[in-house]
Amino acid sequence: MKRHVLLSVAAILLLSRPAWAAPAATAPATQAQSAPAESVQVRFDAWPKDHLFETDALELPTRLVNRSDRPLRGSVRITLAEYRPNEDGATIETRQQEVAPPAGASVDVPATFRPKQPGPYEFRLELTAGGTVVRRIETALLYQPSRWTLPDLEPKDFDEFWARTLAEMRKSPLDAKYSEPKDRRLIPEPFREVSFNGLGGRRIRGYLGIPPGLRAGQKAPAILSLPSAGYHSAAVQASALERGYVFMAISIHDLPFGGESGRTHPREHWFAEEYQGIGRQDKETYYYRAAYAAGPRAVDFLRSLPEVDPARIVVTGFSQGGSLALATAGLVRDVALAEASIAGRSRMDLLTFAYKANMTLAPPPGMTAREMFEKTLAYYDVSYFARRIRCPIVMRISLDDPINPGPLQYWAFTRIAHSSDARAIVAPWLKHRSPPDSQGVVEAMRRKYVTGDAATRPAK
Template sequence: MALFDLPLDQLRGYRPDPDEPADFDAFWERSLGEAAAHPLDAEFTPYDAALTAVDSYDVSFAGWGGHRISAWLNVPAGAEGPLPTVVHYLGYGGGRGLPLDHLVWPAAGWATLVVDTRGQGAVNHHSAGSTPDPHGAANPQSPGFMTNGILDPETYFYRRVFTDAVRAVEAARSHPSVDPARIVVNGASQGGGIAQAVAALSPHVKAAFVDVPFLTHYRRAVEITDKDPYQEIVRFLATQHGAQEQVFRTLSYFDGVSFAARATVPALYSVALMDPICPPSTVFAAYNHWAGPKEIEVYPWNGHEGGTTVHRRAQLRKLRDLA
């Protein structure tokens, strides 16, 4: 993929006004309040992962609508005292897989909660998921998740996902191995977009690692990339004539730029300048609005894979400072 977006010097100053409705904060306060009416009821069942250095738990808790959400909790074996913890959100289409897929953070001495994304985890080569989405789409949709319920913010898929993700932080904090004051949220692509939202919506997050985030600056994304998942929105609009105003009104409640502007904890971002899936200008739009301390690692010659293990090393060093 060639360089196709703004040059880096312009990206560093790219700070478009957030496209958000007047009731953005009220919408999320109400959404989280409705979820809080359901007991969290977090369950941690010891799981035989055949690992000697990590203790694993099969986790279930009540997310949006009281629906059960699955996760894994990996804890360094023999660790004493409550541990700093990474709450990890997954990329588009992926599921939680198995505990052995998530060993980097425990190897650094951190507990890790790996959160399933409802309805996902049965796509191509991605890891399997085990969390259904009992709340069906309220409108015709392009295959995928981007247009599920997109004609109304009340029914939009990511209202449920972001709410689940906030509840996941609460579930992690309820386990005795987790230090409730040292929670870092993390994810790449869809997971990065979810982490952005949770950092703004949860008062219990200490820091955020946001990698090549999806679900950010939607209007520009659909106009400059022809790659999925953003193209799901384009295909929807190409058939549902006259829906444009409703669609972008809904998306304005879920835009990472608005969440970033409300997040005050330290953040470490990554961006790849040849990323055709999450264009770099959409990442910088959120990063430049982030309200707390922040750093961004730029990978000029990478695509959506971002900085891969080189960036993970940077994150591990940052975790060491936060511990």
Template sequence: MPLTDLTLEQCLALRPELDEPADLDAFWEQTLLAARAAGGTTRHTRVDTGLTQVVTYDVAVPGFAGEPVRGWLHLPAGADGPLGCVVEFLGYGRGRGLAHEQVLWANAGYAHFIMDTRGQGWSTAGGDTPDTATLNGEVPGFLTRGLADPHDHYYRRVFTDAVRFTEAARAHPAVDPARVVVTGISQGGGISLAVAGLLPGLAGVMPDVPFLCDIRRGALIAGAPPYTEIAEYLRLHRDRTGTVFTTLSYVDAALLAARATAPSLFSIAMMDEVCPPSTCFAAYHRYGGPKDLRVYEFNGHEGGGGHHRREQLAWVQRLFHTPHLATAPDLATLHDLRPA
């Protein structure tokens, strides 16, 4: 598989200028205030997965406009006292899946919340989280839903769901609210960066090959969906380019990442044609808190796979048990990224 974008050296030197809306902070402050004011009750219903070492709950959390957002909560069986917690957001087109499928973090001794993504995935025994907005995109997918106005855009609803879901995780009696990390792959990585920028007080963030970063560049150079949905839309609507990218700037995770303060562990794959590495590096370089990075030079959108899960497990363990890591320096130098 060839390089799909810039070289590693070029990406390390990259400092793109992104168009940031003057009212970006006010836009999100008002959005989140409205969601919190909508109220609603979080519900946890225990489910039988057939597993004996993990206890699982079907979760419903009030999200955007108070609408219920589904998810799973996994807890290590017999756990005592408030736990460190990993909140996970999912990849594009993927729902929360079956209750027994993703139990790595609970097996490592942490509370693990998994958020369903509205309108994505398939029906499970507990049902999905529907996207209740009447606006639909003119190109299949989610990126073109509500492109005429940032207030209507699909990811305004998703990012709000994610903030509220993380707040619900921090409020759970089994969770230590000072030890909550957010994470996700691809779309989930972009969502985790947005949450880190919008919700102070997180312990950490782990975005893997993140989507929704430097969205305009992604639309120009990505060789595979979902960014190609934007290019296809604009191929049909030649006169809407300005409006489209103005709307998308309000949900660009690279812009929101600049507001984050929590320690972070990024992963980026240099042969990724879905989320080109230069777009991921745009978020990495703009990230506002301490940051560390793992680069997978010969991988595509699968990124580091199990090797990176091992890196994450070690990173979270150090983070939760070594407080001084919160002030760790930026480790992303070429020397750090390549073996001696």
């Protein structure tokens, strides 16, 4: 069962003068008599808070509120455009209206569109005063998302590839090794550094904490935290131990820890090539093969610990970590709960151009972007892992994320078909941040599916 959780994300934008706007001293005299742009609010109160529209007509009304003691004279242009991640999509339709709200008053600006296809679109609003565009607002929306479709490009041997990958990895024993953190000022007690065997001889490294008050014979629930992009492990959370969880934060890199946070890999160990693109010529050699396998292996490790209840493991992550959480839940289908925030790597056939600035996902010589997707990236696309998720799951989605495009985050959520409880917390305006006030939903899911009335319980 899927649910959308609506949060009270403010749908009010205060119009401030952008850096590129003409200075007030050089603006036409008529603008000096008008309300200043910074005193005008644009409100989206009539919109769904999550910007998901299931109606036949796409009603996009806005309200301009003049909070100054002078009238506002200008015009508003509203555009519906194609949605294209990280670039401007082509204009579909435009509406324009002159506005003149008196001081302290408001004016409604209606705009109705009837797109031909369900899916993501971009809304643009321009406020012009005195002949100058004083502010532009852009936001993504989804029109009839329940009817949105994309071509299915899942490889036929997707399951075989990952079953073979995990079987290959599990031929090696875990061979866990523990050590003290290099700097206890950065990594608190009782966390210890741990490493164990992953895929292809790579060690999975991270930090493990056991609740100090755990009694003999008790098995605690566990949280596996997967890392965002970069050269570090996920953050260590001592508060999880206080709530009775075993907590492990891992890195996907077999590199020594150090640096200012204690959980980063020092720069001298970074790879010459951006790791997101290493081995992208083939699914067998792609760097993320071992990275995606690290999540299931970390679950294996946690289940090997006498302090952990193997049936009560949570996998969680933000950004790249959210992608890894989806992959882990798709590969280990009996985890208790998955939490994926702002997950990227969804429908990478539509994304490859967005990464060309740092060449991490530009096709290698002799290969087109489509060939790279079909030969490699499709095997790592989280929307295909989402199809295989069986556990309860909560996804936090930022619809205006320019890094992991929000509509494609939502697409991955729509692929979840077999979870008994799949929830999406969707919010606009937040860029690459999780929806605020969403932790309460996450904690409620943990209480329902992981901890029950207490954080630990006697071993069976």
